[in-house]
Amino acid sequence: MIVWLNVGSxxxxxxxxxxxxxxxxxxxxxxxxxxxxxxxLSLSFQIFYHHHLVKIGDWSALMDTSGAVAFASAVLIIVTILVNALTLMREKKGVAA
Known part of the structure; x- marks a missing residue:
C-alpha cells in the first residue's frame, strides 16, 4: 500500500x-x-513515503533516494509555478485585448 504513495505523487x-x-x-x-x-499533495505524498522509510529503518533507501527526491521536488515546484504564471499572464493579455 505504501508504494502507491510514489505512484500518487x-x-x-x-x-x-x-x-x-x-x-x-x-x-x-x-x-x-x-x-x-x-x-x-504530490510533495506531501513524498514526505509520507520518507516518513515510512524512517519508521521501518530503511536507511539505505533514504540515503539512495533523498538527493533525487529533493531535486525532483524542486523541479516540480519551479515548473508548476512557471506554467501557472505563464498561463495566468496569457489569460490576462487575452482579457486586456
Missing amino acids: LLLGLLAWTLPFVTFRKNQLSLAVMSMGACA
Whole structure:
C-alpha cells in the first residue's frame, strides 16, 4: 500500500503540470489553484513515503533516494509555478485585448 504513495505523487505532479493547459473554463485562476494543490499533495505524498522509510529503518533507501527526491521536488515546484504564471499572464493579455 505504501508504494502507491510514489505512484500518487507522480500522477499528482503530472496533474499539476497539465491543469493550467485545460482551456474549457474561462477562469484560469481556479485551475491554477487546483494545480498548486496537486503539487502540494504530490510533495506531501513524498514526505509520507520518507516518513515510512524512517519508521521501518530503511536507511539505505533514504540515503539512495533523498538527493533525487529533493531535486525532483524542486523541479516540480519551479515548473508548476512557471506554467501557472505563464498561463495566468496569457489569460490576462487575452482579457486586456
